[in-house]
Amino acid sequence: MxxxxxxxxxxxxxxxxxxxxxxxxxxxxxxxxxxxxxxxxxxxxxLIHQPGGALLKRWGVLPEVVATGCPPIDRVSYTVADVRLEGCSWAVDGVRTAFAPxxxxxxxxxxxxxxxxxxxxxxxxxxxxxxxxxxxxxxxxxxxxxxxxxxxxxxxxxxxxxxxxxxxxxxxxxxxxEPKLTCAFYTYWSDLPQRFRLHEAPGSWVGTIPTNGGATLVGAYFPQHRFGQLRGHGLEALLSAVEHTAPELREEMVGGRMLERLHGTGDQRxxxxxxxxxxxxxxxxxxxxxxxxxxxxxxxxxxxxxxxxxxxxxxxxxxxxxxxxxxxxxxxxxxxxxxxxxxxxxxxALAAGKHQIELLRAIGSSAELTDRYFSAMSGACPADEFVTPELLDLMASS
Ligand SMILES: Cc1cc2nc3c(=O)[nH]c(=O)nc-3n(C[C@H](O)[C@H](O)[C@H](O)COP(=O)(O)OP(=O)(O)OC[C@H]3O[C@@H](n4cnc5c(N)ncnc54)[C@H](O)[C@@H]3O)c2cc1C
The missing domain is CATH 3.50.50.60 (FAD/NAD(P)-binding domain)
Incomplete structure (x- = not known):
């Protein structure tokens, strides 16, 4: 050698x-x-956001990633309290979708x-x-x-x-x-709509991400201080968070089955x-x-x-x-x-407050602002370019 x-x-x-x-x-x-x-x-x-997909494309490996069969993700919804945003991040270098191989x-x-x-x-x-x-x-x-x-x-x-x-x-x-803030549990489920959805409620965050083989990842986040209590009961915690945060998802899950053991961690530094x-x-x-x-x-x-x-x-x-x-x-x-x-x-921090919910409500009234919001989440829109005069006007008039 x-x-x-x-x-x-x-x-x-x-x-x-x-x-x-x-x-x-x-x-x-x-x-x-x-x-x-x-x-x-x-x-x-x-989840690989659009800027990540754009780098895979630049490096010439995106076709191989797509060939694994992971579905392109061209829509995302985010529900918090009575506000629901639905849209998509901007494309980056021609890559319009996210991927989740x-x-x-x-x-x-x-x-x-x-x-x-x-x-x-x-x-x-x-x-x-x-x-x-x-x-x-x-x-x-x-x-x-x-x-x-x-x-x-x-x-x-x-x-x-x-x-x-x-x-x-x-x-x-x-x-x-900074201190650890959350703990997370996730598994894979069959026969769910292949959609990327996020749901937030005080103290919990639930998401679904479509991936290979028709499976959908179902995950939940909780405050870090609950990890000691939830570990060993992660599946019950996940299902209960889905029930309370995204009840329609819980109903859909009844028609499918868990495909894999539960994964979880409290060590997110x-x-x-x-x-x-x-x-x-x-x-x-x-x-x-x-x-x-x-x-x-x-x-x-x-x-x-x-x-x-x-x-x-x-x-x-x-x-x-x-x-x-x-x-x-x-x-x-x-x-x-x-x-x-x-x-x-x-x-x-899992603490969407009144001010943030009102901001999201204002964003949700405009398809352009909604896509800008999801673009800030993906990294396609630099975070410091997220606030526009239109958003400031909407906030002022709300
Ligand atoms: C619950 C959870 C959910 C997440 N979800 C997402 C998501 O949806 N999207 C996203 O973008 N990110 C997500 N992340 C974060 C993402 O997984 C990591 O940021 C990413 O995997 C980091 O990659 P890495 O290559 O830097 O490190 P790692 O993936 O940790 O890889 C390090 C590698 O180094 C090897 N290694 C370690 N020590 C040695 C050694 N001494 N000698 C030789 N090899 C060694 C290990 O075996 C390992 O394969 C998530 C993380 C967690 C925990």
Missing amino acids: NNTYDVIVVGARVAGSPTAMLLARIGYRVLLLERARFPRDTLSTL RRYLLDPVLVQAAVDSGAEFRDESTVLDLVFDGDRVTGVRVRTGGTEYTVRAPLVVGADGMRSTVAARVGAPFETE NFFRRAAGPGWVLVGDAGHHKDSITARGITDAFRQVQLLVDCIGDGVHEPQRLSDALSRFAALRHDMLVTDYRNTLATA
Whole structure:
């Protein structure tokens, strides 16, 4: 085995595989390491918003994702109290729909795209530690099967998720960290209308997302402080939340059946970690994690990947250029994600108040504003361009 590469990427899901793919396309020798044996599902619902789809299209992998059979999602409804919005996000670069492929289908498509682009992929390969030269990361210590070995590269990318080993080993500090806000439970159901629907009531949030094989994901979010009480009773909690928050959905579920065991988590952290240092960089959940209620993790991982690769360009072998590129990535990553991070924390508080409901009522009176609202949710409309003179007039007259 030749154990010297240009870049080592740790973690081969929505952050790691596209990073490996794009860097390999530049011409780098890239090693993509993954602890799990692929294909393997992961704890996550599935929604890829329009900006994420647009990046898949730009990278040339959208046709493979569509070929998994996940239905295109071109409408969304959001019901809170007596207000119901129905519309669709704006298109991004010609991608009009969202997609929700099962992760055991999506993630292997991305790995294959990385391999087809020239990256070397090793699954069942756990990064145990990093190798340093002074304070500079120069490689990783890996175990594949029963064999431990060292691999070296001028850049190690930690795409290894919220509990990142790379972040832990370099001691990447938290730049921002907020308390956990929600817990979530979800499963897959048969024979439901294949529609993307969101329902909110004080203290709970219920959603359906159509996915592969005619199945529909049914999920519910609750305040974090209820996790201790709900864990072990997640299915009852989910069904009860549906009953109270979306009674018509509960009736529809009677005609179908649960297709898979319940999944759930109370560990949804909210943070930015330092993004980079000498010889290392974090991308995806490893560097920035937020509550999944706004379903932005996959799309934002793709956006981070594109930003990182644009910053690095062909500068990996020039230490000063690489250092400047990683600093630029760190600054731009923060600017790109911080507003949506704040909005996610606000949504995850699960406390739609009177003022917010009146705002939604005003938005719902205009199809244009409704689509703008869903575009802000998807990321197609920058959050700071969401408020328009028309909306201010409507609010003033209500
Ligand atoms: C309940 C829930 C629902 C969600 N719903 C959505 C949604 O609808 N839409 C959306 O966009 N996002 C959603 N998310 C968020 C989304 O799943 C994540 O943001 C996204 O999967 C992060 O991808 P990643 O590649 O950064 O990390 P991960 O998916 O965590 O992948 C990291 C990979 O690194 C590997 N790894 C870890 N340590 C090592 C090591 N030491 N050596 C080798 N490999 C290692 C792991 O095995 C793993 O495969 C949801 C999350 C949760 C928890």
